[in-house]
Amino acid sequence: MKPESLNTAVELAEKLKHVFVATADPSGMPHVAAAAKLNQMSKDHVTVTAWFCPGTIANLNKNRRISMVVWDAPSDKGYQLLGEVEKVEEIAMMNGYSPETDKLPPIPQVENRLLVRVDKVIVFSHAPHSDLEE
Numbered sequence: 001m002k003p004e005s006l007n008t009a010v011e012l013a014e015k016l017k018h019v020f021v022a023t024a025d026p027s028g029m030p031h032v033a034a035a036a037k038l039n040q041m042s043k044d045h046v047t048v049t050a051w052f053c054p055g056t057i058a059n060l061n062k063n064r065r066i067s068m069v070v071w072d073a074p075s076d077k078g079y080q081l082l083g084e085v086e087k088v089e090e091i092a093m094m095n096g097y098s099p100e101t102d103k104l105p106p107i108p109q110v111e112n113r114l115l116v117r118v119d120k121v122i123v124f125s126h127a128p129h130s131d132l133e134e
Contacts (some may be wrong), residue, residue: 001044001118001119001120001121001133001134002121003043003044003092004083005048005079005110005121005133006040006043006044006118006121008079009038009070009079009081009121010038010039010040010046010070012072012077012078012079013038013070013071014038015072016070016072017036017039018034018035018036018070019034019035019036019048019068019069019070020032020033020034020051020068020069020070020071021033021034021035021048021050021056021066021067021068021114022066022067022069023055023056023059023060023063023065023066024059024063024065024069025058025059025061025062025063026062031055031056031059033048033050033052033053033055033056034050035048035050035052036049036050037049037050038068038070041115043116044117044119045086045115045116045117045118046068046081046114046115046116046118047063047113047114047115048068048113048114049091049111049112049113049114050111050112051110051111052112053114056090057112060085060088060114061088063102064084064085064086065082065083065084065085066082066083066085066114066116067080067081067082067083068080068081068116069081069124070124071124071125075128076125076126077125078095078123078124078125079121079122079123079124080121080123080124081116081118081121081124082118082119082120082121082122083116083117083118083119083120084117084119085114085115085116086115086116086117087114087115088112088113088114088115089112089113089114089115090110090111090112091108091111091112091113092110092111093109093110093111120133121133
């Protein structure tokens with residue numbers, strides 16, 4: 001993995017304020033979540049933080065492999081970061097009860113930060129591209 005590619009992907013995520021996070025359960029059933037924060041921690045580690053739904057966390061408890069996509073649709077420029085989650089950390093929890101939300105579908109109750117070792121960064125776009133690292 002080229003550290004400069006990871007730097008560029010993190011900078012794009014910072015500008016766009018979104019990243020898509022794909023996980024899969026042990027049988028391969030995929031699940032996609034959205035997050036707003038992607039931070040670079042080292043030359044090959046990032047954190048992604050969100051109020052992930054229980055499906056994302058359940059998948060990661062059984063299958064640590066992850067794909068994160070940062071993509072700017074208008075310019076069709078983006079990156080897919082492939083790696084493995086090394087740590088799931090609970091960083092905030094809902095506190096309190098609101099009768100107004102009692103009748104709504106369940107929402108995530110815990111904000112999690114995922115520490116991810118990025119093994120590969122590849123281009124993500126509509127245009128023809130390779131799945132090899134650039």
